[in-house]
Amino acid sequence: MSRMIKIRVPATSANLGPGFDCLGLALDVWNEVTFEAADQLKYHAIGEGAEKLNKGNRNLLTKAFTHVYKLCGRELVGVRISARNEILMSSGLGSSAAAIVAGLLGANEMLGNPLGAKQLLEIATGMEGHPDNVAPALMGGLVVSITNHDGVLYRRHELPNWTIVIVKPLVEWLTKTARAVLPRSVSRADSIFNIGRAVLVTDALRNGDLDLLQAAMDDRIHQPYRLKHISGGMAAYKTAKQFGATALSGAGPSIIAFVPPENAERAKAGIAAVFEERGIETKSLITKPSKLGGHRV
Numbered sequence: 001m002s003r004m005i006k007i008r009v010p011a012t013s014a015n016l017g018p019g020f021d022c023l024g025l026a027l028d029v030w031n032e033v034t035f036e037a038a039d040q041l042k043y044h045a046i047g048e049g050a051e052k053l054n055k056g057n058r059n060l061l062t063k064a065f066t067h068v069y070k071l072c073g074r075e076l077v078g079v080r081i082s083a084r085n086e087i088l089m090s091s092g093l094g095s096s097a098a099a100i101v102a103g104l105l106g107a108n109e110m111l112g113n114p115l116g117a118k119q120l121l122e123i124a125t126g127m128e129g130h131p132d133n134v135a136p137a138l139m140g141g142l143v144v145s146i147t148n149h150d151g152v153l154y155r156r157h158e159l160p161n162w163t164i165v166i167v168k169p170l171v172e173w174l175t176k177t178a179r180a181v182l183p184r185s186v187s188r189a190d191s192i193f194n195i196g197r198a199v200l201v202t203d204a205l206r207n208g209d210l211d212l213l214q215a216a217m218d219d220r221i222h223q224p225y226r227l228k229h230i231s232g233g234m235a236a237y238k239t240a241k242q243f244g245a246t247a248l249s250g251a252g253p254s255i256i257a258f259v260p261p262e263n264a265e266r267a268k269a270g271i272a273a274v275f276e277e278r279g280i281e282t283k284s285l286i287t288k289p290s291k292l293g294g295h296r297v
């Protein structure tokens with residue numbers, strides 16, 4: 001292991017309203033990670049989440065990396081891993097999925113690519129618990145995925161150049177909590193409400209149809225339960241809807257809005273203002289979908 005390997009992995013937004021645990025989109029926001037030979041496992045991050053991540057060598061990325069070595073029956077002497085992170089952590093922007101995918105791709109490259117795309121997707125899904133973020137983090141684009149007896153079944157679509165506004169309120173909101181607040185079962189009416197909308201959202205995203213996206217991007221099985229626990233969340237969500245098609249990004253707390261390009265700055269400021277009026281700081285960005293998933297640079 002003498003080479004230096006550089007991997008880039010995109011942020012992702014899962015669910016996209018009605019597509020709970022099965023729809024996800026890669027965004028043009030990247031974590032870049034280098035792997036090089038060393039005498040022991042060393043990890044260092046700069047950028048988003050660095051303070052938290054630099055507390056030790058055990059994190060999702062290093063776990064994924066070592067997992068590949070074990071799985072392939074290869075001994076890991078050491079590796080120096082350096083991450084430059086743009087993806088906001090604990091935001092609903094797939095930072096965990098990006099860490100897993102970076103670790104898997106880095107180790108796979110180091111070992112001469114013994115694992116194929118299907119295996120990587122299945123390992124990543126196993127580590128994350130659901131495929132909706134890891135699939136687009138690996139493949140880019142919009143990915144519809146399910147798990148069945150045979151593993152992960154998916155279809156990937158490329159999207160037109162949407163303008164996407166993301167606003168993250170700086171509040172404590174763990175994915176664990178975001179799942180714990182969900183009901184154990186949903187009604188037939190709410191299931192029907194979501195099924196049709198999930199199909200239409202996919203169609204609208206693929207065709208660049210903002211009117212259809214705005215009409216269909218709604219949900220009754222996770223957003224209502226989550227938004228009420230996110231301080232300012234419901235009000236920000238309603239404001240975002242005035243600018244475009246809106247959803248809670250992943251499990252939240254970020255709000256994602258698909259807007260006409262000329263309204264992006266106004267939408268970003270308007271959504272952020274709702275949180276800031278309540279004394280909640282925000283981080284926001286304007287981005288677009290990424291056709292590329294995780295790849296070696």
Ligand code: HSE
Binds near residue numbers: 175
């Ligand atoms: N589909 C997942 C959820 C994404 O909404 O909980 C976050 O991991």
